[in-house]
Amino acid sequence: MPHVPQIRIPATYMRGGTSKGVFFRLEDLPERARVPGEARDRLLMRVIGSPDPYAKQIDGMGGATSSTSKTVIVSRSSQADHDVDYLFGQVSIDSEFVDWSGNCGNLSSAVGSFAVAAGMIDAERIPENGIVTVRIWQANIRKTIIAHVPITHGEVQETGDFELDGVTFPAAEVEIEFLDPADEGEGGGSMFPTGNLIDNLEVPGVGTLKATMINAGIPTIFVNAEDIGYSGAEMQEAINGDPAALKRFETIRAHGAVRMGLFKHVDEALKRQHTPKVAFVAPPVDYVSSSGKQVLASEVDLLVRAMSMGKLHHAMMGTAAVAIGTAAAIPGTLVNLASGGSERTSVRFGHPSGTLRVGAEATRKGGEWSVTKAIMSRSARVLMEGWVRVPADSF
Template sequence: MSNVPQIKIPATYIRGGTSKGVFFNLTDLPEAAQVPGKARDAILLRVIGSPDPYGKQIDGMGGATSSTSKTVILSKSTQPDHDVDYLFGQVSIDTAFVDWSGNCGNLSAAVGAFAISSGLVDASRIPQNGVAIVRIWQANISKTIIAHVPITNGEVQETGDFELDGVTFPAAEVQIEFLNPADEGEDGAGGSMFPTGNLVDDLEVPGVGTFKATMINAGIPTIFVNADAIGYTGTELQEAINGDAKALAMFETIRAYGALRMGLIKDISEAAKRQHTPKIAFVAPPKDYVSSSGKAVNAADVDLLVRALSMGKLHHAMMGTAAVAIGTAAAVSGTLVNLAAGGGARTAVRFGHPSGTLRVGAEATQVDGEWTVTKAIMSRSARVLMEGWVRIPGDTF
């Protein structure tokens, strides 16, 4: 039996929004992993601890949930008028697969801070005190994100009193702008915000039923259905769904047929290899409920309720990219999201999720019959948890 020594790779473990991920500077990765391919995927899988048939990721940095099985690679931007290129890899927990098909909106909140601390942002753009504007190129979906990062005494400020439902402790507020979040080109089903051409479709799902659905490309491709159409109220917490194998199978089937209808896949079998996108979510009008932390959420506090699944499980809060989709869909009169919020014109919406509430703004307009969204805005927070090196066996790649 040979004993292969471990290698160590510079890395930083960061919470961004309601997610956590391992961040790398591209130039710190082994040379074979500085380009897309099998070596890069193998390294990230081993760092996170996947594939793990036990579903725990004990032998890696992952936390055995979609929110904590994430990796980020940053580099000096190759795009004009941008500071940093941001590449996101969603690592499957139980299969040897890294999904590069979409963005992580939550970890987007940490990209600006990491870029500044890693010297990827020109020093002239960083104030001694104030807010640094970091121009991020989201390489997965070819979109621009603007991060407003607080700076104190020339360094990123991480502590503060901003509270984010789904995160236990307060931190500094980071405002994130997703510019032109719709129209994702080839990966976004031909570039249309509503790829079917309709605000609401009848989505036929063999073996499950036919549902009203709003399918939108904004932030991340997302399929919205009404909660009552699938037997839910919109007040559910994780345990109501994640322990129900039949329910999870139903959601995955709806997601797969929605992906097909959106043009994201050409055959239903391809959905299994595209776990990160699209997302599936269900909406309902406001109701009182108790969040996962025990905090009461009153119907009067929110415009609507939304629950979303990520990587096959109900998310404990809300994915940042899905929040962009929610805000955008809410701004378009006639979508299921807009109708659940009471209908009419909107530029912002506050929705209830399993951990509490979140407000997201969006500016949507209709030009020549086509809907477009110029930007979506939300506030998150981020904090470095650990920095140094991660170690993996030398024969990983």
Template sequence: MAHVPQIKIPATYMRGGTSKGVFFRLQDLPEAARQPGEARDRLLMRVIGSPDPYGKQIDGMGGATSSTSKTVIIGKSTKPDHDVDYLFGQVAIDKAFVDWSGNCGNLSAAVGPFAIGAGLIDPSRVPDNGVAIVRIWQANIGKTIIAHVPMTNGQVQETGGFELDGVTFPAAEVQLEFLDPAAEEEGAGGAMFPTGQVVDDLEVPGVGTLKATMINAGIPTIFVNAEAIGYTGTELQDAINGDPAALEKFETIRAHGALRMGLIKHLDEIATRQHTPKVAFIAKPAGYTASSGKRVETGDADLLVRAMSMGKLHHAMMGTAAVAIGTAAAIPGTLVNLAAGGGERSAVRFGHPSGTLRVGAEAREVDGEWTVTKAIMSRSARVLMEGWVRVPGDSF
């Protein structure tokens, strides 16, 4: 019997923010996978270990959660005034597809460090000591991200004292600037508020008519008030993820919100679009005990936010959703802004299941329409393993 040999592909396993994924240089991928298409998708699914009917991704690099079923492809940029092109693939766990519809804000923190280490940045732009500025073209959504990467003795500094709730150990701080973060989504016309309103009445069969802020910033996100759907905003993962009826309710909200935002044309399209849009529920500040056992007091946050990712409540907060939160908080009248106390604000600290996070945004009103020039937040990143990932040669 003939056996198909495994092939090995240079790869780096990295944590970025509260996510981790497998990073590739575009030039290192097998030739058939260097272009978008079935071969690329099949390769990445095999690397991660999907589709897995057991939902564990035992035979791959994935960690069986939305935060750990991720792939990244980085190449030298084809865009003027950018260093690298960054493409993110969210790999479904139990289904056979890769969702390319949005960015991963957490893994964005690892792109600059990876690019420097992989030799993709002009050495003249990387100081031996100080901060390297890496200009990233986010190819999924056509946006610019500026990463500020600390350097020590010619190497990316990965260790340090920066603490990020949702990540066990401290590390070096990487500041990210998301420029013009309003997401240009097909069907949404590039509008920050695709419905033209900062708050809408969203009719959701079986749930009711909900007040909703639907925004394209960082990633398309649907915000609803926690109390309107029977929650307090202090919930941890088990309260939602162990409740099939709750998961179904959130998916129904997501489908009808996506339709209202123009992201899909028919409700059944939502099944092949798991990564976007996100659904988040918000509440005014209240005390709770985070998943780590840490106490979050009422005064520690401006508001509470819980967000769904790939059909489950996220253990902390997606970076792109944090951009959406910061953007919406900066615009008077949105549900996020009102939960945080209303008025104009340039930064917000929100409570999530693992603790708190601060995100800033610069918003201004021009001719009656709100625009956000940038959103800013800090994350951290670290190489976990580097070398080669192996897959059977007939995987793609």
């Protein structure tokens, strides 16, 4: 019988922050996958190796975690005053689904570097040595991201001495700014969709929890660690090895999603795990990170643990870090209260892999809070470039 050949598609495998993903130029995709729809989704799922009932993604580029089951499509921008359009697809591991509802803050740090290396930035703007500013249109959430990409000898500098907890080796620092990051996702309206800094969230089977629900970076539901039986210093195995805990977090997330107006019914939220996120916060305590490094209470303002695609994240999602920085800057939120309750323009928080600092500029006018930008430093590096191959009949 005849065998279906494999086709090859130009691609770059990159690390951005604490995530990894397969990057494509839009023009390099097969024609029927250059537009949103079933063909694109099926192609990306096959590249990553999903859906995989074994949850290993052995037959693809994915790494069987939410941090490594990611795809990015970049093109020259269709928006005024922007350089490139960036589209992010979170590929489900064990189900047939690509979630386009949100951004990946970690991979955002790699988009500028990819754009420069791919020739999408005019050569005259790239210094021999220095920084090139890349204005990125995040097409999923229709927001602007500015990446400050280091350049050495006319090329992207990837090596350096910047250390990022959750990433083993040092690299070059990439500063990224998320402009006007509030009001992300599908909820619309205010940064605080319920109109409150803290709500009483009723969750069947769990109880009534104090919750801060915010649209900034990515829609996020914050609860107090103590209220759900945790210290805030938990490692991945404490949560991910407990099926009852995972189910409880999904229940909290689903009911919070409905309360935020992201979905009409809980069942809808349970089918889409990328948004919103759910995180729990606590005042600082000493703990040992997953790498064995001691994190002292005196080194951080608060502790945060966050769930991503149904599992506790090994570090912190970049978009959730934006939500943390924004909420910390607004007096009265659970995040702000856990960090001491004072006014602040930046916060350093402890996560399972170590610590992270994020800044945010929040203002209040007419009773409404707004945030002009959130800033953090990440790093990015090309891991492999060339082609990915998929069976021709897979999409």
